[in-house]
Amino acid sequence: MSTTYRDILKWGDKREHKVDKPTLNLIKEKFSLTDQDINNTYKTGNNEVKVTKECTLDAKIIEQLTAIVGTENIATDDYARASHAYGKCYTDLLHLRNGNIPTPPDAVVYPRNTDDVVSIVKICNEHNIAITPFGGSSSVTRGVETPKGGISLDMTKHFNSVIEVNEINSTATVQSGMYGPAYEDFLNERGFTCGHFPQSFEYSTVGGWLAAKGAGQASTGYGKIEHMVLAVKAVTPAGVIDTKCYPASAQGWDLHQLFAGSEGTLGVIVEVTMKIRKHLPQNTKHASFVFKNFETAVEAMRIVMQSGIGLPHLYRISDPEETEVAFKTKGFDGTLADRALNMLGYKSGERCLMFVAVEGAKGYTKQVIGSLKKITRKRGGFFIGASPTKKWLEQRYSSAYMRDPLMDLGIMTDTLETAVMWDKLIPVWSAVRSYLKSRPKTVVMVHISHVYENGANLYFTFLSPMKREDDVKEYLEYHKGLIDTINESGGSLSHHHGVGRALAPWMEKQLGAENMKLMQAIKNHLDPNGIMNPGNTLGLTP
Amino acid sequence: MSTTYRDILKWGDKREHKVDKPTLNLIKEKFSLTDQDINNTYKTGNNEVKVTKECTLDAKIIEQLTAIVGTENIATDDYARASHAYGKCYTDLLHLRNGNIPTPPDAVVYPRNTDDVVSIVKICNEHNIAITPFGGSSSVTRGVETPKGGISLDMTKHFNSVIEVNEINSTATVQSGMYGPAYEDFLNERGFTCGHFPQSFEYSTVGGWLAAKGAGQASTGYGKIEHMVLAVKAVTPAGVIDTKCYPASAQGWDLHQLFAGSEGTLGVIVEVTMKIRKHLPQNTKHASFVFKNFETAVEAMRIVMQSGIGLPHLYRISDPEETEVAFKTKGFDGTLADRALNMLGYKSGERCLMFVAVEGAKGYTKQVIGSLKKITRKRGGFFIGASPTKKWLEQRYSSAYMRDPLMDLGIMTDTLETAVMWDKLIPVWSAVRSYLKSRPKTVVMVHISHVYENGANLYFTFLSPMKREDDVKEYLEYHKGLIDTINESGGSLSHHHGVGRALAPWMEKQLGAENMKLMQAIKNHLDPNGIMNPGNTLGLTP
Numbered sequence A, B: 001m002s003t004t005y006r007d008i009l010k011w012g013d014k015r016e017h018k019v020d021k022p023t024l025n026l027i028k029e030k031f032s033l034t035d036q037d038i039n040n041t042y043k044t045g046n047n048e049v050k051v052t053k054e055c056t057l058d059a060k061i062i063e064q065l066t067a068i069v070g071t072e073n074i075a076t077d078d079y080a081r082a083s084h085a086y087g088k089c090y091t092d093l094l095h096l097r098n099g100n101i102p103t104p105p106d107a108v109v110y111p112r113n114t115d116d117v118v119s120i121v122k123i124c125n126e127h128n129i130a131i132t133p134f135g136g137s138s139s140v141t142r143g144v145e146t147p148k149g150g151i152s153l154d155m156t157k158h159f160n161s162v163i164e165v166n167e168i169n170s171t172a173t174v175q176s177g178m179y180g181p182a183y184e185d186f187l188n189e190r191g192f193t194c195g196h197f198p199q200s201f202e203y204s205t206v207g208g209w210l211a212a213k214g215a216g217q218a219s220t221g222y223g224k225i226e227h228m229v230l231a232v233k234a235v236t237p238a239g240v241i242d243t244k245c246y247p248a249s250a251q252g253w254d255l256h257q258l259f260a261g262s263e264g265t266l267g268v269i270v271e272v273t274m275k276i277r278k279h280l281p282q283n284t285k286h287a288s289f290v291f292k293n294f295e296t297a298v299e300a301m302r303i304v305m306q307s308g309i310g311l312p313h314l315y316r317i318s319d320p321e322e323t324e325v326a327f328k329t330k331g332f333d334g335t336l337a338d339r340a341l342n343m344l345g346y347k348s349g350e351r352c353l354m355f356v357a358v359e360g361a362k363g364y365t366k367q368v369i370g371s372l373k374k375i376t377r378k379r380g381g382f383f384i385g386a387s388p389t390k391k392w393l394e395q396r397y398s399s400a401y402m403r404d405p406l407m408d409l410g411i412m413t414d415t416l417e418t419a420v421m422w423d424k425l426i427p428v429w430s431a432v433r434s435y436l437k438s439r440p441k442t443v444v445m446v447h448i449s450h451v452y453e454n455g456a457n458l459y460f461t462f463l464s465p466m467k468r469e470d471d472v473k474e475y476l477e478y479h480k481g482l483i484d485t486i487n488e489s490g491g492s493l494s495h496h497h498g499v500g501r502a503l504a505p506w507m508e509k510q511l512g513a514e515n516m517k518l519m520q521a522i523k524n525h526l527d528p529n530g531i532m533n534p535g536n537t538l539g540l541t542p
Helices: A005-009 A021-031 A035-039 A059-069 A078-082 A090-097 A114-126 A180-189 A206-212 A255-259 A294-306 A320-329 A336-343 A362-378 A387-394 A398-408 A422-437 A471-489 A504-511 A513-526 B005-009 B021-030 B035-039 B059-069 B078-082 B090-097 B114-126 B180-189 B206-212 B255-259 B294-306 B320-329 B336-343 B362-378 B387-394 B398-408 B422-437 B471-489 B504-511 B513-526
Strands: A107-109 A131-134 A151-154 A162-166 A171-175 A229-236 A239-242 A268-275 A285-291 A314-318 A352-358 A411-421 A443-448 A455-465 B107-109 B131-134 B151-154 B162-166 B171-175 B229-236 B239-242 B268-275 B285-291 B314-318 B352-358 B411-421 B443-448 B455-465
Touching (some): A059 A107, A059 A114, A078 A107, A090 A398, A090 A411, A114 A151, A114 A229, A171 A180, A206 A268, A239 B513, A255 B513, A285 A362, A285 A387, A294 A352, A294 A362, A352 A387, A362 B362, A398 A411, A422 A455, A513 B513, B005 B078, B021 B320, B059 B114, B078 B107, B090 B411, B114 B151, B114 B229, B131 B268, B162 B180, B171 B206, B206 B268, B285 B294, B285 B387, B294 B422, B314 B387, B422 B443, B422 B471
Parallel strands (some): A107 A151, A131 A151
Antiparallel strands (some): A162 A171, A229 A268, A285 A352, A443 A455, B162 B171, B285 B352, B314 B352, B314 B443, B411 B455, B443 B455
C-alpha cells in the first residue's frame, strides 16, 4: 500500500485527475505560462510520509483506549497520524506537499459504538487529552487539525449505518460517520433522498455535514443541514445530549441546533435524525438561461425567490468571469451559438449563466419551472434549454478534483464563500472581486448557489500562479486581506464551509464580544476542561 | 375608567361577548344544565381591583427608575400592578374572578427606548430586582407572573414601531412591543404581510411571539416564528446581544434562536428582524373537505405534506367531536346537506372537517390546491367548497373570546396543545382524549392546525362543568394528569404556547437532566443573578 503525502492530500476521488486541454490552454493564456513553466512541476508530495513528532500519550492511556476499542481500532503509525492531521484546506495541501506535519494526533481511535465514545471521552476528560472528531476529512477551514495532539476520533470505520428509516415520519436516523453516497443509496433503495449534496458529497459524512453547518447543491429547495436536522445524539464531556424528535416545538431552546456548526467543540456527534424526501428524479425539470450581465441575473433570481411561486432546488448564477471560463473550457467559445448570443447583446465577458433544477411532484415541478421561466424571460433571461444544467450536474462533484493537478502546475487554487442579504450582494461581490484581482493575473470565478427569500451566498473560486517560495506565507497574507474585505463589506464569515481555525481570528469582530462570550459559555458548560477540538476552533478557548 | 377584575381578565376583544343560542342549547344538552343552572352566574369579577400586597421596592429604586423613564412611565397603583400580575391562563382567570392577586409586580415600568432598558436592567441587576418583560399579556402558560415581585417591564407603550422595512431583502425590523394588527397593517400598506396570525393576534406583540415561540394559523406555509426571525436585539444582564442579519450562515451558532422560546428568562427582546412576504390575498385559494373519520383525514394530510406538491398555508383538521360541535353550532345539523352526507357514509360523530387555504403567486396557489384536491379525493375526502374555510377565517380570532361568557356559566374552558411526529399522532390524540373524557360530561374538541412534513400539532379544547368550590385546585389536579398523559404518550410539552410556569414541572422529565443543565448554563451566563422572569419559568432556576 502506498503511503505518500500525495495519498493524503488528494481531494476527493482518489484517481489522478488531469487538467484537460482547453483548461490548460486557458491557464497558459491567462497566466502567460510557457510549456517550460508547465513542465516545471510543483512539489507533488509523492514521497513517503514521515512523522517526526513522537506520540506523547502515556502508555497507560494507550492501554486503556486499546482496552476499550480493541487493538484493531487504534493506530499510532505514521500514516494514520499524518492522514488525520489535516483536512483539505489549501494550506493543508501545501503543508502536505512540503512534508510538514508538526502537530499530528498522538493516536487515531476508531470507536465501535456510543459506549466506546462515552468511555473514551471520559478518560480523555479526566486526563486532559484533546479529542478531535474526524469524518470525511473534507474540512476546508482547518477544522480537524490537532494542534494539541491527543486523539483523532475517526467515526467513518464503525459509525456508518442507517439506524432507522421512518417512512411515516419521513425521517432517517443515521450514524455520524456514514458517507454521503452510502446514505443516499440506502435511501434511494427505499424511495427517498437525503436532499443534501455538497460538492464534497463523495468524501464527507453526515456528522461532518452537521458539525460544519453545510449546504448541498439543492439547498434552495431542501434547506441547509440545520433546516433538515430534527434530533441529535452527542457525547460531551458533561454527559450525553440526546434530544427528542418533534416536527417543531415550544419547550425551551432547540438544543439539537447547537450541534449545527459546533465543529467538534462541544462533543462527539454520534447519531443524527434528519428529514428525508420522496426520491422522484423522473419529475425533475431543468432550465438554463443567459443574462446580459450579473446585476440583471441577480435581480431575476431575487424576484423568483420572493414571488411566492414555490422554490427551485438547484439554483445558480455564474458571474461573467465564471461564465466566460465555462464557455471556453466547454468548447462553446467561437461557435455559431456563441456568435449569435454576442450579436443579441449577450456579450462574452459580461453575460452570465443561470442553472435551475426543480424537484418534487410532477405538477409542482412543471408549475415552478413555468413560472420561473416567465419571470426570468421578463427580466432579460434568454432560455438556452435544459442541457447546460444537466451537463453541469454530471460533473458536480468531480470539478473540484482539478485542484490537485492545478497545484501540480504551481497554480494557487482556492475557494471561499459568504452569505449576504440581497442588498449587500452586488457590493460584496464587487469588493471581494476587486480585492482578489489586486493580485496580478488572478482568475476570479464567482457563483451564487444557495438562495433564500432574503439573500444568497457568494462562492469565490480563484486561481493564480504561486510564488513558489514561502507558499503558505504568501497565501495567508492574501487570504487575510480577503477575509477582511468580506467582513468589512457585509458578508458573513461563511455560508456553509464553517469557521474552523482558518476564520477563527475574525469571529469576535464579526459576531461581537457579547455573542462570543455566549458561545464560550455554552462551550464551557459542555466541555469544561476544553478537550473537544481545542486550539481556537470557532474562535473559542482553548 | 372602570378598574374591575373583569377588565383585566377579559380575553382579547374588550367588548362583552355572549354565548349564542345554538351553543347555549348544546351546552345545556351536553352538561345536563337547567335554566336555573345557567342563571346561577359564576363569579364574574365585576368588582373593583384591590391589591393588598404593598410595593416593597425601596423608595430610592423607584426614584432611580423614575429618573430614567419619567413619572409618566412608571406606575405603582393597584390597577396597573393587578393588570400585570397575570396572563390569560385558565387559572389566571380563576384567580382574577376570585380577586386573588398575592404576588403582583411592585411597579410597572414602560421603557421609552433601548437606553432606558439598558439602564433599568443595570439597576435591577445590581439590586437583585426581578424583571418580567410584558407584551400583550396573552400568555396561557403563566409566563408573565411576578412571583418575586419586582418590575413588570411593559413594552407595549413605547416599543411599538416598525424600524425598517427592507423591500429588497424582504425583511422588517420591528420593536418588540408592537401589536399584531398594527404591524400587519403597516406591512399591508407596503404590499407585504407578516404571515404570522396566532389566535391571540389582536392581543399579542412581536416580542411575545418570539419569546413564547409562537405559531400563526398560516404556519404550515410560512413557518413558526423561529422560522421567520433573522436577527434579534436583546438587553440581558450580561450585556446587549445584537445579532447580524444573514439569510443563513455557518459562523457558529444562530444565537438569535436562543431568544425564540426564551420566555423572558434571558433578557428583554427590544428589536426583531423578520422575514416578510408579498401580500397577495387576491390569489388565495380555499378548499374544505369532509372525511369519514379522523384516521383517513390525517393520512391524507400527511401524504399532501410529503408528496412534494408545495405547501398550503392554513391547513386544519377538526376531529369528530369538534366537527360535530361545529356542525351543531353553525346550524348545519339536520339540514338536507347533513342528511345527504350521512347517507353517503360521512356520519355525524365520525366525520371530520378539513380546511385549506393556499397563498402566494397565482400559478402556485392554483397548482397546490389542484394537487391537494386530487390527493384528498383519492383518500376519501369529500369536497364541500371554499365557503366553510372562508367562514372559519372570519371568526378566526373571536371564537376564543367565548371563553369568558362560558366561564360566567360555570364552564371550565381551556385549551392545550402538543407537537407529535406523524406516527404518534393517533396514539397521542387517543390517549389525551381518553384522559380528558375520564372527567364526566367533558366536551373534548381536537384539531390539527400546524402541519409539517414530519408531523403536526394537536390542539385540545375542553369544556366541562366546574366544581365551583376549589376551582383552581380541582383544575390543577385534572391538568396534571393531562400533561402526564401527553408526556408519557410521546407529545411535546408544547408546540406554540410555550412552557411558562404552568408546564415547568415537566421540563426535566421531558428534556432530560443533561439538556436542562445546558439550558440553565445558557441562562446563568446571560442572567447570572437570576433577575430575568424568575420563579421557575421554563423549569429554570431561580
